[in-house]
Amino acid sequence: MAPLSCHRRGHIRSMTRKIQKSRRPGWLARARGEIRRAAADLDWIARIPAYIWLRLALLPALLWGWSALAGLAPAGFVAGPYLTIRAFFLLLMDDRQDFPLAIWSxxxxxxxxxxxxxxxxIPLGYLLGRFRTLGRTSAPYLHGLAATPVVALIPLIILLVGLDCQAKVLIVFLAAVMPVTINTQAGVQATDPDLLEMARAYALTRGARLRHVYAPSALPSVMAGLRLAAMAGLVASAIADLYTAMTGLGALLQGFGNSYRMDSYFAVVLTYSAIGALTTGFLTWAERRLIPPAHRQRLTY
Incomplete structure (x- = not known):
């Protein structure tokens, strides 16, 4: 076969380029590709649970209701969201630093x-759940102590401990220890008997049974008890600030309320709410990391 001339070779190359260009996707195909890439970039939005979106949607409704309540209430009784948030940042930037010190306290x-x-x-609840006779013996006393209002014990605590920080810690402890103990006891008692029988059949030691049988069974109840204790303890900390040494957020709450500085008053209330929400949120996050979904137990709040 005769070799191709330079002219024919150039013509073939030109035709090849035109064919390759004609096979390239057009603007519609390019647009589809861009849409697919954009959808892939936004795929993380689709993975966000529905309750997160509902929470975000509920926030403007709550702010609107708060503003409406502030408008309907007599002047100076209820501070709206704007005044409350403004007072919060003014308290943070105050030169005396009373608000940050109160938060830390x-x-x-x-x-x-x-x-x-x-x-x-947690150890006390484990012992009461592990040894049924001990649990049944102490049940009336534990439930009676759990039903006793902590505020009724404050005068006795002040007489025994004084007005210092130790008295406040003791008040929070008494309010929070019963939910943890009772829930831990219930979780240990709810351990599957078949698992216990299997542990005995394999001659597991007490430590191995605690680690592999009792702890996974009781952990959901323990986390639920910690969340309940977190809420009860926060209420007790406010009561402790009011009834013992006038320090902390409780002291600011009473001072702002007595002077009718309602914007600063609601800023302190909002701070209490933020502390409680962050604490329970951390405990919920820890629950998701520690407990398998099949054994997870959530409260309805």
């Missing part, structure tokens, strides 16, 4: 009492 008392309640309540 309340948070240290709150988490000190809550941590002590967990350290005492």
């Amino acid at each position: 309340t948070v240290s008392v709150y988490f000190g009492g809550l941590g002590l309640a967990a350290l005492v309540g």
Whole structure:
């Protein structure tokens, strides 16, 4: 076969380029590709649970209801969202730093009492659930102590401990320890008997049974008890601030209320709500990390 001339070779190359260009996707195909890439980039939005969107949608409704209540109430009785948030930042930027110091005082008392309640309540609940006779014997006394209002014990606590920070921590501890103890006891008692029989058949030690049988069974109830204790302890910390040494957020709450500074008053209330929400949110996050979904137990709040 005769070799191709330079002219024919150039013509073939030109035709090949035209064919390749004609096979390239047009503007519609390019647009479809861009849409697919954009949808892939936004795929994380579709993975967000529906309740998160409902929470975000509920927030404007709550703010609107708050504003409406502030408008309907007599002047100076209820501060609206704008005035409350403005007062919050003004308190934070105050040169005297009373508000940050009060937050630190309340948070240290709150988490000190809550941590002590967990350290005492979880082992105590395990012992009461593990040894049924001990649990049945102490049940009336535990339930009676759990039903006793903490505020009724404050005069006795002041007489025994004084008005210092230790008294506040003890008040928070007494309010938080019973939910942890009772829920831990219930979780241990609800352990599957078949699992216990299997553990005995394999001659597991007490430590192995605690780690592999009792702990996974009781952990959902323990986390539920900690969430209940977190809410009860926060209420107790506010009561402790009001009835003992006038420090912390409770002291600011009473001072702003007595002077009718309602914007600052609601800023302190909002701070209490934020502390409680962050604490229970952290406990819920820890529950998701520690407990398998099949054994997870959520409360309705």
